[in-house]
Amino acid sequence: MQTGDHVSGALQDLCTGTVRLASRGVADFVPADRDWSLLQMLGSDVLIAHRVDEAEHDRRQRDGLGALLSSDHLELLMSLPVGWPVPVPSLSHCDQRTLRRMPRGSVRIAAGAAERLAVRPARVDLAVVPARRWRAGLERAGRFAPFTARMMWLQRMPLDVDIMVRESRRFGVGVMVGPSEQAEVLVPPAPFIQRRFTAAGWLFTEQAYQQLR
Incomplete structure (x- = not known):
């Protein structure tokens, strides 16, 4: 480089x-x-x-999921609780369209509900x-x-x-x-204070993870 x-x-x-x-x-x-x-x-x-996050890395390896580099995908994931099924009809039409394009291993869809699997890696x-x-x-x-x-x-x-x-x-x-x-x-560097978790911040870690893999 x-x-x-x-x-x-x-x-x-x-x-x-x-x-x-x-x-x-x-x-x-x-x-x-x-x-x-x-x-x-x-x-x-x-x-x-x-x-x-070794647990998340191992899970992604098993599920064939790499880095998530779509802001739309990350925005949707942030709106879903981890490990808690959300009825698909309760999502907006835009989110339902995005849900259909989500990579395998990022969400689980079963019985008409979407469950978020992916977390920051x-x-x-x-x-x-x-x-x-x-x-x-x-x-x-x-x-x-x-x-x-x-x-x-x-x-x-x-x-x-x-x-x-x-x-x-x-x-x-x-x-x-x-x-x-x-x-x-x-x-000395000023301490980093994360005031809120954003899709841009998650994307930054995914971009790092892509290279670390």
């Missing part, structure tokens, strides 16, 4: 875990049982701390976006604001570090600076 900043070599260092080991501060922001993976999301290469706790320039990193990391806590990682300290720190704190984006062996957290 390549971006305009051409930092794929540094990204490989991130994947080996050297930043996580060298920058102890990152461990303060993510649970210890999370895994780390390099993905391409929202137009950027990004290292994410994540946890796959993964959780993303932190997105780390490498960049050469902090303004570009701030913009790219900002794309993840609706979904998770975020940081940018710079290999070198910028000359206008005071402005960078001020702007990063203003937008809640953490900053990690230094080559992977000596990287340190200069600005």
Whole structure:
């Protein structure tokens, strides 16, 4: 994976875990049982701390269900309670049409009722976006604001570090600076507060899950 900043070599260092080991501060922001993976999301290469729901993953494997990448499907699923049959005639005509197109393994339809099976397959706790320039990193990391806590990682300290720190704190984006062996957290990421669960947020985790699979 390549971006305009051409930092794929540094990204490989991130994947080996050297930043996580060298920058102890990152461990303060993510649970210890999370895994780390390099993905391409929202137009950027990004290292994410994540946890796959193994029960949901195993169920999808058994049912032949992959990632759910339709917003219409996710909107309908969100309107159905998990494990509780809902009479199909009680749904709107639009939802009934969507229901007929749902992938196998996402819902169970029996005796005139629809029962939701699918749940969110993964959780993303932190997105780390490498960049050469902090303004570009701030913009790219900002794309993840609706979904998770975020940081940018710079290999070198910028000359206008005071402005960078001020702007990063203003937008809640953490900053990690230094080559992977000596990287340190200069600005901690703002905690992510999920005020409501949306189809867009679910889609984000499905897109991550698609690559993690």
